[in-house]
Amino acid sequence: MTARLSLYEKAEHELYKLDRSVKGKFYDFCHRFRQNPDHPGLDLKPLKGDGRVFRAKIDQSYRALLAKAGVDEHGQERWLVVAVRHRKHVYEELSVAINRVTGEIEFVDLSVVGQSVLQRAGVTLTPVDPTPEAELQQPAPTPEVHESIAVEPAAPLLSGITGENLRSLGVAAQLIDLALAVTESGELDQLVSGAPLLTKDILYGLAAGMSIDEVRREITAPVEVELADTERDDLGAALARTTVTTIDDDLRVVLEEGDFRAWKVFLHPAQAKLVDRRYNGPARVSGGPGTGKTIVALHRVKHLAQQLPPGHNKPILLTTFTTNLTVDLRARLSSLLEPDLVARVEITNIDKLAARVLNENSLSGTGKQRIYDSVAIGILQHLLFELDEKRWEPEFLYEEWEQVILGQSLGNRKAYFEARRAGRGRSVNRPERAQIWKILEQFTARLDKENRETWGQAAERAARFEMERAAKIKARQDRKDEVGGKDLIHRDDSSGMRYIAHRYQHVVVDEAQDLRPAHWKMLRAMVAPGPDDMFIAGDTYQRIYDQQVTLGTVGVNIRGRSSRLTLSYRTTKEILARAMQVVDAKGNAPAYDDLDDGTDTLAGYRSVLRGPIPELAPCDTWDDELTQLATTLHAWREELTSGDGGNNPRRDPRGNIAVCVADRDSVNQVMYYLATEAGITVAELTKDGVKGDGEVHVGTMHRFKGLEYQKLAIVGARDGVIPRTTVIDRYRESDPQRYAREERKARSLLFVAATRARDTLRISWHGTSSPYISQ
Numbered sequence: 001m002t003a004r005l006s007l008y009e010k011a012e013h014e015l016y017k018l019d020r021s022v023k024g025k026f027y028d029f030c031h032r033f034r035q036n037p038d039h040p041g042l043d044l045k046p047l048k049g050d051g052r053v054f055r056a057k058i059d060q061s062y063r064a065l066l067a068k069a070g071v072d073e074h075g076q077e078r079w080l081v082v083a084v085r086h087r088k089h090v091y092e093e094l095s096v097a098i099n100r101v102t103g104e105i106e107f108v109d110l111s112v113v114g115q116s117v118l119q120r121a122g123v124t125l126t127p128v129d130p131t132p133e134a135e136l137q138q139p140a141p142t143p144e145v146h147e148s149i150a151v152e153p154a155a156p157l158l159s160g161i162t163g164e165n166l167r168s169l170g171v172a173a174q175l176i177d178l179a180l181a182v183t184e185s186g187e188l189d190q191l192v193s194g195a196p197l198l199t200k201d202i203l204y205g206l207a208a209g210m211s212i213d214e215v216r217r218e219i220t221a222p223v224e225v226e227l228a229d230t231e232r233d234d235l236g237a238a239l240a241r242t243t244v245t246t247i248d249d250d251l252r253v254v255l256e257e258g259d260f261r262a263w264k265v266f267l268h269p270a271q272a273k274l275v276d277r278r279y280n281g282p283a284r285v286s287g288g289p290g291t292g293k294t295i296v297a298l299h300r301v302k303h304l305a306q307q308l309p310p311g312h313n314k315p316i317l318l319t320t321f322t323t324n325l326t327v328d329l330r331a332r333l334s335s336l337l338e339p340d341l342v343a344r345v346e347i348t349n350i351d352k353l354a355a356r357v358l359n360e361n362s363l364s365g366t367g368k369q370r371i372y373d374s375v376a377i378g379i380l381q382h383l384l385f386e387l388d389e390k391r392w393e394p395e396f397l398y399e400e401w402e403q404v405i406l407g408q409s410l411g412n413r414k415a416y417f418e419a420r421r422a423g424r425g426r427s428v429n430r431p432e433r434a435q436i437w438k439i440l441e442q443f444t445a446r447l448d449k450e451n452r453e454t455w456g457q458a459a460e461r462a463a464r465f466e467m468e469r470a471a472k473i474k475a476r477q478d479r480k481d482e483v484g485g486k487d488l489i490h491r492d493d494s495s496g497m498r499y500i501a502h503r504y505q506h507v508v509v510d511e512a513q514d515l516r517p518a519h520w521k522m523l524r525a526m527v528a529p530g531p532d533d534m535f536i537a538g539d540t541y542q543r544i545y546d547q548q549v550t551l552g553t554v555g556v557n558i559r560g561r562s563s564r565l566t567l568s569y570r571t572t573k574e575i576l577a578r579a580m581q582v583v584d585a586k587g588n589a590p591a592y593d594d595l596d597d598g599t600d601t602l603a604g605y606r607s608v609l610r611g612p613i614p615e616l617a618p619c620d621t622w623d624d625e626l627t628q629l630a631t632t633l634h635a636w637r638e639e640l641t642s643g644d645g646g647n648n649p650r651r652d653p654r655g656n657i658a659v660c661v662a663d664r665d666s667v668n669q670v671m672y673y674l675a676t677e678a679g680i681t682v683a684e685l686t687k688d689g690v691k692g693d694g695e696v697h698v699g700t701m702h703r704f705k706g707l708e709y710q711k712l713a714i715v716g717a718r719d720g721v722i723p724r725t726t727v728i729d730r731y732r733e734s735d736p737q738r739y740a741r742e743e744r745k746a747r748s749l750l751f752v753a754a755t756r757a758r759d760t761l762r763i764s765w766h767g768t769s770s771p772y773i774s775q
């Protein structure tokens with residue numbers, strides 16, 4: 001009899017890590033198994049603990065563990081490979097079960113649980129294949145048992161939680177007693193390393209301080225299915241609910257892709273439910289760094305693209321704030337979607353989109369030169385000097401213009417007199433408003449005369465064009481409704497009117513926290529209000545430009561359609577803990593908004609990954625810092641290029657190591673030093689992506705937004721630079737609200753930088769460290 005084979009997600013991940021030669025033998029094994037599972041050479045035998053789990057021989061050393069999931073309608077046996085491991089780590093007690101909450105098949109790996117926990121819970125593991133004493137390796141490192149523990153057992157880590165609580169939340173039944181026996185976080189880490197995903201999430205959530213109700217709401221409820229009694233023990237039916245990879249002749253390609261494939265195929269349930277849902281209007285997903293917001297946004301694009309009727313236009317817009325992130329999004333989307341579907345997606349950065357709208361709406365050759373804020377502030381400063389105007393700082397006036405006048409599209413002095421200035425700090429009375437208006441009128445006249453405009457102005461103009469266009473579409477639709485859907489051919493005032501339509505059916509935004517109010521108005525007008533119109537991913541803790549917006553005020557109503565992701569896939573627990581101190585998530589730092597009227601939180605934000613504690617490196621001088629940096633980078637390069645023969649294969653350092661610095665000047669200094677003095681090739685991270693082919697990427701913190709590196713060094717994290725005291729100190733007394741905003745921005749910048757590191761983070765400084773780094 002032939003067999004159909006599938007691969008359990010966790011087994012697939014185990015396979016990625018195995019040596020090439022073992023992978024090769026596994027392909028052969030699968031081939032033979034599919035031909036005839038009962039072939040004597042495979043030595044297929046049930047384990048003693050759970051009659052449904054079998055072991056079979058891949059070669060002398062490796063075994064596949066398989067669960068038999070019935071026979072299909074063609075009489076073919078269905079098998080699921082749940083693990084692939086060395087024979088020394090195969091135990092009779094290993095088992096599979098159907099989770100009572102998700103209805104999925106779960107493989108529970110007791111072999112990784114620490115000995116002390118097993119002992120406390122009274123569980124003994126029996127090796128299937130006893131090995132000589134000398135060859136025996138402990139299945140997992142055993143945590144030290146201190147004498148005092150023997151005398152007086154330590155309190156359980158999950159105190160106050162009962163077995164019934166864990167069961168009802170969906171913890172795998174075989175792990176409940178063990179979880180209750182855990183007394184410290186190291187033991188919990190071991191236990192969850194072999195646990196099914198839901199169990200892992202629940203236990204980490206509880207250990208992180210989430211209440212039972214919170215866990216039920218945020219972790220359990222999203223994945224709960226209704227199971228008929230007959231389904232509770234039917235492995236065949238459960239297999240259909242379980243995320244697996246079919247084992248066929250393409251398996252080789254799948255395994256070659258390795259870790260890169262993971263997010264493409266296995267969305268976490270909390271992520272998946274956001275992707276496939278039908279929303280009645282704009283939806284927003286938030287979450288700490290690395291929780292997969294971008295991945296969710298990309299899968300959302302895929303989901304929307306797959307629903308489109310065939311065509312050659314681009315009904316989906318995928319947009320974000322920075323150009324270099326657009327490059328990254330394009331590459332990731334291309335690896336997720338068929339080329340003909342990628343072709344239906346417009347991928348562009350928000351300023352380029354605004355510029356395109358302006359070009360379409362202006363005669364050729366009449367466009368203005370667009371300038372950055374720093375240039376505009378310089379022009380304003382010059383004007384204040386000429387006017388001998390000392391009452392106002394140029395930065396204050398510029399912000400007043402950007403955030404109040406442009407932000408609220410105030411067209412005249414009267415409107416400015418009546419405008420709300422929420423969140424602006426220093427209050428201004430009517431005579432002061434009159435002065436400000438007068439200066440800013442002269443400022444904009446000067447820009448106009450020089451045929452220049454800021455990106456903020458450009459965004460405002462583009463928004464106005466798009467809003468006018470949307471108003472025309474609506475007026476036409478209203479007229480059509482009036483005449484009962486008949487053609488309006490005789491009533492349209494221009495032939496163009498007949499063809500005018502919204503630009504997109506769906507808009508997906510990543511890194512939404514940095515978009516300006518005008519951008520939102522433009523996007524809102526580009527897509528018809530309705531189901532699935534806008535999907536917005538962002539994290540206000542990562543806002544590094546000063547663009548606060550309340551979405552409700554720009555026509556984007558996300559109420560009732562907001563969700564939060566809390567599990568980081570990028571950053572280790574250790575890096576995350578360090579980064580959380582930077583934004584002072586539990587302390588007294590100012591609150592972070594939720595892009596609407598409420599506040600955001602990082603509560604429950606956690607990681608299941610472990611790694612070294614981030615290194616804090618105080619140095620005496622800048623030269624000292626550079627020398628130490630070079631030593632670290634050499635060691636990292638060596639580590640990556642040699643691999644460790646185990647879980648960490650050899651890697652090209654390119655794209656895996658980066659140095660993040662506080663300002664442009666230091667980028668040049670670091671690059672020069674590394675290239676000329678330290679024998680390390682470098683590539684600069686620019687606004688448009690990576691320039692060059694060097695091993696180590698170097699860039700300012702702003703350029704790291706949305707990216708990630710296996711190893712990351714932050715240099716120059718010193719007092720006076722983060723935050724830049726020369727810029728913000730003047731607000732301490734004069735404008736405390738502004739001061740708080742500047743501080744929050746500086747914290748966010750360091751937070752973004754620190755959370756770009758996957759495994760290893762090192763932060764150095766000379767002199768005194770930044771006040772946001774607690775030592």
Ligand SMILES: Nc1ncnc2c1ncn2[C@@H]1O[C@H](COP(=O)(O)OP(=O)(O)OP(=O)(O)O)[C@@H](O)[C@H]1O
Nearest residue numbers: 262263267268289290291292293294295569570706
């Ligand atoms: N379901 C998943 N399975 C495997 N890997 C995942 C999954 N979801 C996310 N990742 C990985 O986690 C990392 C972070 O994902 P992503 O960039 O989407 O996070 P993010 O929330 O947008 O982060 P940030 O806000 O810091 O930019 C990526 O390497 C991604 O591949």
